[in-house]
Amino acid sequence: MAKISVFRYDPELDSAGYFDEFDVPYRSGMTVLEALLHILEHEDGSLGFRYACRSAVCGSCAMHINGRYRLACATQVSDLGDRVVVRPLYHLPVIRDLVVDMTGFFQKYERIRPWLLNETPLGDEERRQSPEERARLDNLVECILCACCHASCPFTHTDPEYLGPALLLKLDRFYADSRDLATADRIAAADDEHGVWRCHTAYNCVEVCPKDLNPTASIARLKGAAIKRRFTGRAE
Amino acid sequence: MTSVATTSTGLIPWLLQRVTGLLLVLWVATHFIFWHFGKGGEGPLNYAVVSAQALSRGLPGYLWEMALAGLCLFHGLSGVRNIVYDYVVDKPKVAWLTPLLWAVGVCAFLLIGYHLHLFRAGH
Ligand code: SF4
């Protein structure tokens, strides 16, 4: 049996959150997501949590598991010791149990325009990149928007307007893209007190990213670009 | 593209915090070299040795130490400002903070300058 302690909160019924304990029949290779699905199917059909792909691709099952932000579908129960404690992501309002409200996160996401900005007309073929140009996007395109980094960053808590590590990494992804022609605007979006200057290089985001990405490096790159733009007028 | 940026502040304070931090490392090192270990280094390092070293540097030494005081004050008070702004993001609410920190900084700077001057004059 695996002992699973799950955060519970229903705003219509509870004045505060609490933990429910469950004993889940363990089988080899069981993930935390599978344990939660077992609880949902056999113990308590009211348990709220998100998931979709079950293969660390969609980012929807991010949770705080045994003191660390992780993807429930990519975390094996056997790696967690005697007891598994599952909480929702921090710094985002809880809707119910393990489900957090991502509205603010995705509103800011939309504001940074996470798509290619290039109005030159397309010819007969797609916009090409050299292998070197494409290599600059390696890793940056791997972000699955799970918000683990956002939840771990101390400043997404103190400054709700702060873009946060995930969105700054996304800005860097388009800043680095040779096909994107809005370089100056990308830098301007980062050059803000709620942008890169809010980051204090605490590296929490780097530590928790389940895809081993480095938002702090992206933030440092954007800081450099902002300084260059401010003093030389060049956006590159 | 409509920028998400609301203001463009943040860059200069961030940069100055780094620059003063870097300069502080150099200044503190020179402070120790000139004032504490500069000449010979025979015998125990005590108040008499350090004050003799300090006085032997004359006006340039005085100005050098005032620069160190300025750097310390700027770096420290700018750090205080950063901490407050991390928690009170509604800047108008703390509009008094920067003038207050400047006033504290300038007063402390003048006070340090005055006492360093007395120290020199007293010998
Ligand atoms: S950078 Fe990593 S932790 Fe942050 S949202 Fe992307 S995948 Fe998740």
Ligand code: SF4
């Ligand atoms: S490095 Fe910056 S973005 Fe990442 S957790 Fe620390 S403060 Fe937040």
Ligand code: FES
């Ligand atoms: S369910 Fe998609 S990342 Fe876990």
